[in-house]
Amino acid sequence: MQIGQLAHRTQVSARALRHYDRLGLLASSRTENGYRVFTEADVDQVRLIRLFLSVGFRLDEIRHSAPCFQNGSVDDLTVPTADVLAFYQRKLTEVDAHLSAVQRMRDTLHAQMRRLQEQMDNASPDHPPSVHP
Numbered sequence: 001m002q003i004g005q006l007a008h009r010t011q012v013s014a015r016a017l018r019h020y021d022r023l024g025l026l027a028s029s030r031t032e033n034g035y036r037v038f039t040e041a042d043v044d045q046v047r048l049i050r051l052f053l054s055v056g057f058r059l060d061e062i063r064h065s066a067p068c069f070q071n072g073s074v075d076d077l078t079v080p081t082a083d084v085l086a087f088y089q090r091k092l093t094e095v096d097a098h099l100s101a102v103q104r105m106r107d108t109l110h111a112q113m114r115r116l117q118e119q120m121d122n123a124s125p126d127h128p129p130s131v132h133p
Contacts (some may be wrong), residue, residue, distance in 0.1 A: 001037070001038050002035055003035075009043055010047060012046055020046070025045070025059070025063055056094070061090075065084075065087045
């Protein structure tokens with residue numbers, strides 16, 4: 001199939017598919033006149049790439065670990081499971097750090113809101129509270 005067909009089937013732009021191909025994430029072949037040709041396996045591979053992107057992996061991380069996955073499936077591993085687990089663990093550690101940072105921001109905002117609410121509750125109708133950032 002040509003790039004337009006792959007783009008339509010995967011809902012990924014032809015530009016993104018060319019980029020994936022240049023990075024080595026897809027293994028297209030070429031026709032005599034230079035057009036890229038893709039297979040059914042590439043449909044699955046693009047879907048796997050999009051899955052990894054959706055959970056926060058960067059393209060360079062996916063490229064580095066692409067040999068772990070055969071035929072676009074996390075079920076068809078071609079390398080030892082320990083490598084795949086390490087791949088996921090690195091991203092999980094990164095996600096956990098982001099979650100901790102977001103939780104701290106949430107806690108700070110919540111504390112600020114409580115203080116503001118207390119000021120509003122304790123203010124007299126004649127003297128509204130002055131709010132300082």
